[in-house]
Amino acid sequence: MKTSLLKALPDNSGIAIVALSGCALDNDAVECGLQVLRERGFVIHNYYQHDQLFQRFGGTDTARLAQLNAAIDNPDVQIVMALRGSYGLSRLLNKIDYQRLSESGKYFVGYSDFNALQLALLAKTGASSFCGPMICDDFSRPELSVFTQDNFFDCITNRRHIIQFQFLDNPVVDVSGTLWGGNLAMLTHLLGTEYFPEISNGILFVEDIAEHPYRVERMMLQLHLSGVLNKQKAIVFGDFSAYKLASFDNGYHFDEMIKYLRDTLTVPVMTGLPFGHIKDKVTLVIGSEAHLVSDAQSVNLTMHY
Numbered sequence: 001m002k003t004s005l006l007k008a009l010p011d012n013s014g015i016a017i018v019a020l021s022g023c024a025l026d027n028d029a030v031e032c033g034l035q036v037l038r039e040r041g042f043v044i045h046n047y048y049q050h051d052q053l054f055q056r057f058g059g060t061d062t063a064r065l066a067q068l069n070a071a072i073d074n075p076d077v078q079i080v081m082a083l084r085g086s087y088g089l090s091r092l093l094n095k096i097d098y099q100r101l102s103e104s105g106k107y108f109v110g111y112s113d114f115n116a117l118q119l120a121l122l123a124k125t126g127a128s129s130f131c132g133p134m135i136c137d138d139f140s141r142p143e144l145s146v147f148t149q150d151n152f153f154d155c156i157t158n159r160r161h162i163i164q165f166q167f168l169d170n171p172v173v174d175v176s177g178t179l180w181g182g183n184l185a186m187l188t189h190l191l192g193t194e195y196f197p198e199i200s201n202g203i204l205f206v207e208d209i210a211e212h213p214y215r216v217e218r219m220m221l222q223l224h225l226s227g228v229l230n231k232q233k234a235i236v237f238g239d240f241s242a243y244k245l246a247s248f249d250n251g252y253h254f255d256e257m258i259k260y261l262r263d264t265l266t267v268p269v270m271t272g273l274p275f276g277h278i279k280d281k282v283t284l285v286i287g288s289e290a291h292l293v294s295d296a297q298s299v300n301l302t303m304h305y
Contacts, residue, residue: 009078022087079107082114101127115186166298176233181206206237213240239273
């Protein structure tokens with residue numbers, strides 16, 4: 001898949017905050033997060049109005065779509081950042097003009113439920129986007145992660161981004177391909193729809209939260225049995241946490257699940273990517289051309305975009 005080129009950011013770039021999924025749990029924390037970005041030199045355009053939230057969402061479906069369209073139409077906005085994840089984007093997928101998003105040249109930043117938009121954008125137009133931090137909680141938590149912020153700002157201000165991490169027992173790998181993926185629940189949710197990217201010879205990364213290893217295995221097998229996984233050059237697991245094992249699991253845990261996948265799939269399965277619902281996370285460019293190298297002790301992932 002040919003990906004669209006991202007425009008270089010100007011000084012004092014404008015960041016639009018949109019709540020396409022869940023509402024903020026603490027609006028005071030949101031204001032703190034916006035101030036963090038201001039102190040970094042960004043001009044804030046906040047389209048989220050906490051007094052207009054609807055049920056668990058950041059507004060009605062119509063209002064949330066209007067937030068996105070307003071951000072796209074604003075010439076002073078270069079970055080569109082998700083307020084948070086949770087749920088809600090699925091309601092909007094068939095109402096979004098993806099060609100318009102792609103032609104805007106704006107950076108779309110977020111993860112979790114926001115991946116639904118990013119995957120649909122890649123499927124419909126080939127446009128790249130950034131799996132990276134959101135206002136809640138990456139910029140609004142009491143103790144901010146310097147690692148997360150520095151990795152994000154390095155990623156959006158360069159045309160090449162390199163991630164290195166240490167992790168034992170990974171297979172030896174040296175492959176190149178389109179980097180894509182994100183939240184595993186979103187990937188399986190979109191499978192079989194027009195919003196699921198058809199990527200061959202890619203590098204697929206996955207993460208999720210509060211999913212028991214058997215649920216992770218089940219979702220991975222759904223992708224496998226649908227023919228998705230064996231088309232890839234590598235699968236890279238990010239963080240999977242906040243689940244609870246049961247006494248009757250009888251030794252079945254995350255590592256055993258990974259072992260089963262490695263025994264079942266013909267594609268190398270990597271673990272240890274510092275990405276997901278965690279405090280210290282890297283930023284990944286969906287749709288970038290990537291080079292993945294592992295020597296069984298360390299992993300190097302280079303993205304060009």
